[in-house]
Amino acid sequence: MITAVTGPPGAGKTHWIREQISKTTDPVGYFNPGEDSVVIDGTCLACEFPQVQIFTSGEELQRFNPEFVSTTYIEIPWHFDLSSVEPLLTRLNLKRIAIIPSSSQNPEWENWADSAILGNKNIAEPLSKNHNYSVQIHRNLLTGEILDWTSLALFWFELIQGAYGEVIRAKGIFDLVSGESIYGDYVAGTINQEFVALNVPLWLTGRPERFSGLEIVGFNLQLKEISQTLKDCFIPESQIDYYQQQIQTSLQTEEEVTP
């Protein structure tokens, strides 16, 4: 079965898909045509559920074959024109779900769906409205970069408090010098979670060869400032080995003293 899911940013599309995946151990496919190379939601799902296979753009048609996976979720980003993906959706004969906040003022999603499900009802008003051209989506691919945790925390605080423009949605996966890969999530208007560590091995040998990246949605975003501040959070090349060796030594010491 293939299910297409859409709705406004922060309404809980990925959260709903996650709940469905958690009910099964069978292989599940996931495709988000809007994520391109910055595959944040897909990476989180794949880290939590090993049975999840991420489909990338271009391979979706052959991968939607029930021979590969019996269940597939297509997450259609809020900024997509639904009519543009209609030919694909029609060919796939799928179920359509809209995740909407109670304050949704955009009937397009409800009209499009077979069923509408109430999601995160506390999202800020700009998130639930029709978006026009002034909304910006900014993505940074950070794969290979290692960030200083306290710098990231400072940048994140400033980002969501509006230092670099009005941010209504932000999410990212970041590799830290501790070897952890962490996930951060911000939805304007709601109480936001702390960063959480993804269920992946610590990376303590050189630059991580796994995905990390950041996606920001907002108005009047100062893209140059955002990119420069992020760069200022990076551990310099000359210090990566030094820090990683310290962490490795610390972990070995812990293993030795733990009976």
Next chain:
Amino acid sequence: MKIAVMSCIHGNYEALNAVLLDIDEQKAEKIYCLGDLVGYGPFPHAVVEQIRSLDIPTVQGCWDEDIVEGLNACECSYPSLLAERRGRNAHEWTHNNIYPETREFLAQLPLTLKTENLCFVHGSPHSNHEYLMPSMDAFTALERVLSAEADVLFCGHTHIPYLRQLEGGQLQVKINQPHLNDEQNLSFTTPLKHIINVGSVGEPRHGRPNATYVIYDTETQGATLREVEYDYQKTCAAIIEKGLPPIFAWRLARGLEYAEKADDPTHVCQR
């Protein structure tokens, strides 16, 4: 006699002038300044000129020292790479924009000023980089005041104003040394002491952009914390206009420091 004590102006000329006007209205007879005239803010020269022209007794702050001697505080002064890079940007900008005579003025500032039973320092009597936090244990705090040989110690540097009263008490010290057979017992009585942190004129971190300073009455020994509104948007505009990082303006407008303080604020750099 009423005195006014201010600190940590950080090149914020608008805030300084607002505080000077307020001091005038409070009819303070003397003004003392606890340093950090420059750093982060857009008007280092104007601030120094104002302090100098009014002949305000001033001690040297850690930023004043760094501009004179070069930035050589150890890395642990900063809690993060981002804060360190911002601090270095601010230092470089100030270094490149300051006039030679301003640097000369900062170089000759004393580390400590004393008048009768009052002592004025930037950080602590031991170092202008040391933070006397309100949470510092009472014994250490008392040691700092005793070492200054004063009853009232005025300090800044933390950017958070507070008044701390150290009650008089009996202290006992036991000394046991290898070459001495008997343990030495010393005891002494300490009189009432005060630490008064006057906050910051130009770089507040109390969640509002207002400048803070203290009025102290030497006869009643009463201290009054003054919080002064000023046109901080002018300073914010100048920060951007003069090429300082725009994030400094954003943080100033919200009563946040330009860069975060170290995780261990009591740490003193080993230079």
